[in-house]
Amino acid sequence: MADQSLVGYQFPSFRFKVEEGKIAEFAKAILCTDACYFDPEAARQQGFCAPPAPPTFSTVSMHWQPPQEGNPLNLDLKRVLAGGNEWEYLRPVLAGEEFTVRSHIADVTCKRGAKGEMTLIVRETGFYDEHDQLALIARSTIIELPPPPPMDEHEVLPT
Amino acid sequence: MNSTNHDASPRFQIGDTAPVRRVGPITRTDIVRYAGAGGDFNPIHHDETFACRAGYRSVFGHGLLTAGILSAYTTSWLGLAALRRYSVRYVSQVWPGDTLILSGRVTAIDPEGPDGMQVNCELLVQREAANGQRQDVLTATAVATYDTPGGSQNE
Numbered sequence: 001m002a003d004q005s006l007v008g009y010q011f012p013s014f015r016f017k018v019e020e021g022k023i024a025e026f027a028k029a030i031l032c033t034d035a036c037y038f039d040p041e042a043a044r045q046q047g048f049c050a051p052p053a054p055p056t057f058s059t060v061s062m063h064w065q066p067p068q069e070g071n072p073l074n075l076d077l078k079r080v081l082a083g084g085n086e087w088e089y090l091r092p093v094l095a096g097e098e099f100t101v102r103s104h105i106a107d108v109t110c111k112r113g114a115k116g117e118m119t120l121i122v123r124e125t126g127f128y129d130e131h132d133q134l135a136l137i138a139r140s141t142i143i144e145l146p147p148p149p150p151m152d153e154h155e156v157l158p159t
Numbered sequence: 160m161n162s163t164n165h166d167a168s169p170r171f172q173i174g175d176t177a178p179v180r181r182v183g184p185i186t187r188t189d190i191v192r193y194a195g196a197g198g199d200f201n202p203i204h205h206d207e208t209f210a211c212r213a214g215y216r217s218v219f220g221h222g223l224l225t226a227g228i229l230s231a232y233t234t235s236w237l238g239l240a241a242l243r244r245y246s247v248r249y250v251s252q253v254w255p256g257d258t259l260i261l262s263g264r265v266t267a268i269d270p271e272g273p274d275g276m277q278v279n280c281e282l283l284v285q286r287e288a289a290n291g292q293r294q295d296v297l298t299a300t301a302v303a304t305y306d307t308p309g310g311s312q313n314e
Contacts, residue, residue: 022196025195025196026196026197026227027231028192028196029189029192029193029195029196029197029224029227030193030196030224030227030228030230030231031182031189031228031231032227032228032231034231034234034235034239036239046239046240047240048240052239052240054227054230054231054234054239055227055230055233055234055239055242055245056223056226056227056230056245059197059198059199059223060196060197060198062197062198062199063198081249082222082223082249083248083249084246084247084248084249085222085223085226085246085247086244086245086246086247087244087245087246088243088244089242089243089244089245092239092240
């Protein structure tokens with residue numbers, strides 16, 4: 001069960017390189033055809049000096065996250081689902097840049113629902129450039145549902 | 160700064176709507192492609208046997224796939240360089256065969272600094288099943304800022 005003591009929990013930081021091929025792959029995967037993601041010249045015409053990252057691209061940084069031992073948030077993964085995501089753009093993120101990713105638990109709140117108490121956990125992730133300037137903030141809300149009745153113990157919830 | 164604000168000098172007003180866009184039908188291939196690109200290999204999104212054992216009628220799309228599709232729609236309307244904030248809430252699942260219907264509306268316009276304006280929008284993704292039935296799957300808000308030389312918002 002997640003609780004307030006998680007607020008402030010820091011995940012290990014890691015390096016994240018924004019690659020041109022990954023931007024094109026990701027743009028294709030979100031069914032986006034804007035030429036600026038595929039062609040540096042088209043990007044330049046739109047005022048970017050290299051192909052920019054699409055708005056939700058930061059999620060691919062999870063590929064770069066070091067594997068973690070155990071279950072630091074003490075979540076029951078069978079009861080966890082994604083509630084939402086939010087991005088704050090302080091400046092464009094461009095192909096070729098390298099960031100340091102720092103992530104922590106920003107908020108834990110409990111909400112009473114029809115089936116009992118659920119927990120909302122907000123993880124905030126900052127993308128810092130080579131000058132240690134913050135370029136992007138991503139927040140994800142994870143919902144831990146109340147424990148199910150014993151009959152449903154094998155149910156797996158979406159993430 | 161690596162980029163200027165979107166130079167299309169947009170003329171947004173409260174109540175303006177984005178042209179509705181239909182995307183899909185979403186296929187299992189679309190879902191698998193997103194799993195690889197985004198790095199989310201939760202089997203519930205690509206392994207039919209696993210998804211059915213977990214009580215779902217089939218695999219279903221990642222919330223972040225829908226969020227990504229909507230983000231492309233949002234930036235084609237507001238401009239990528241102008242986007243300051245994008246926030247999504249997941250309401251229900253997207254199933255293979257669903258067509259997504261994307262829409263957006265300007266809800267507020269505020270001054271931003273001496274010469275700028277901030278445009279606030281609400282966005283919605285609905286799924287349309289093969290039988291024509293519609294359901295909300297994702298709601299979102301977006302904030303974009305623009306330079307408005309002279310400080311005027313609407314001319």
